[in-house]
Amino acid sequence: MIPDDAPLLIGNLLLGALQPRDRALLAPHLEARECRRGEVLFEAGEDVSFISFPTGSTVAALVIAMRDGRTVEVATVGHEGAIGGVVSQGSLPAFSRAVVQIAGPVLRLETQRLQETKAASPALRNLFTRYADCLLAQVLQAVACNALHPIEERCARWILGLQDRLDSEVLPITHELLADLLGVQRSYLTRTLKSLQQQDLIQVRRGRIVVCNRAALEAKACECHGAVKRHFETVLGALCGPSAPPVALSPTRRRAF
């Protein structure tokens, strides 16, 4: 059992935004787990029995695999949200696989418990509905982004998104993995990263990417990152933003998600 105000619990913005009373309803049922990179939270077609709340710098992703084996990330979730049955909320089969991309601590909750608690608390219901709306917005934007924007811009966008969630300049990811997530060819992605490096936006290291000029990277990225972030701020900002309980990160570096 986790204390209501445990840092772990507050390390997820959704959970952190709850009133102490609502948080107390969930806390007894939350299970802390450490997830490794690559760990599959649920597989496409499976019933989703747990909802996971990444905390700290843990990041998970919804991934769709095609018959030919190629995969793409279709949604990313960090400590700003939750993964699994966010929309369906029942015992429906998952449409996509969920994979841990950046290892770290996660809080798990049985889907059914969440359902019960939602029934009991309008504020909690409201919060999750708002998050679902944001998740959908993120995915809608990704559809458009993949249709219209060249890889370099999408790559820059993706780096920004990961940095927001990690809150660090150093992103532990290989070209290979990033290429898979973007759904592009590894060798071309290497060239793209090198191009970004030549523009002094990032530095490419073995197994990691270092952001050295965030502002310029934002300028290089497509507008999609900003559009989604703005929606999060509009819809969840008052709840998870500045007025939310402080997170264990240096204040000047806190971001919306």
Added chain:
Amino acid sequence: MIPDDAPLLIGNLLLGALQPRDRALLAPHLEARECRRGEVLFEAGEDVSFISFPTGSTVAALVIAMRDGRTVEVATVGHEGAIGGVVSQGSLPAFSRAVVQIAGPVLRLETQRLQETKAASPALRNLFTRYADCLLAQVLQAVACNALHPIEERCARWILGLQDRLDSEVLPITHELLADLLGVQRSYLTRTLKSLQQQDLIQVRRGRIVVCNRAALEAKACECHGAVKRHFETVLGALCGPSAPPVALSPTRRRAF
């Protein structure tokens, strides 16, 4: 006021799948409207005060516009679903624009009415949650599809989707419009359509596309169309499928959506 069993009302699969009792809760608040092609149901950023149920062969789309003016369709909704606040369900700002693509009758309902009715009926809540899950699945698949599949396959997929909703071989759409929806160049789309025509899958006419070999078109299309359709059948099939009230279409030609 619309009678509970009016053909118009049953012409939307979601409304048609409701128990007569639940349908009676909504019916008094439904407003029938005729929509023209191009009509904007709501604009991005606006609060969504109405939810619209396309009936018959009316088709609407969620569209995202980029700063440079280019647009893409990010979700399509026909008589299998509903558009507007399906997920957010509250008075949150819409993330994307909603546009009528194929003119026809639509039933409108104030978002707030739907909220009230949901509060009163678990079955209705369940149905809408299921639909929201399917909508999300459709969008997730579109993210992957746009990332991985060449235009010809996506084009074939799109044609199948429209045909499902229209239930006709003849699709009233111009190259120009279709290119906008897919987010590709008109001149290239013309070539793509011609290629599909040369394979005897479709016939290209001025202002319309005629499907002449559905099966072969399905083979040419990417797997995405099938994957989404399967999810609809799994999640909504028992409700909106064969066991649902008959729709005014010839039985052999009925499709899942």
Added chain:
DNA sequence: CGCCGTTTGTGCACAATTGCACAGACAGCC
């Protein structure tokens, strides 16, 4: 019938991206 605006067809240069092959570099481990 003939005109006119819209829609479609096509040519061409070139940019973006794939696909594949292979060399080199790094980091951890024994």
Added chain:
DNA sequence: GGCTGTCTGTGCAATTGTGCACAAACGGCG
């Protein structure tokens, strides 16, 4: 300190898609 497996860099041909210009075809309307 050297081996080994993973990760990164790069060369090159082929394909896919863009961007633009302009001609041709169609169909409704007066």
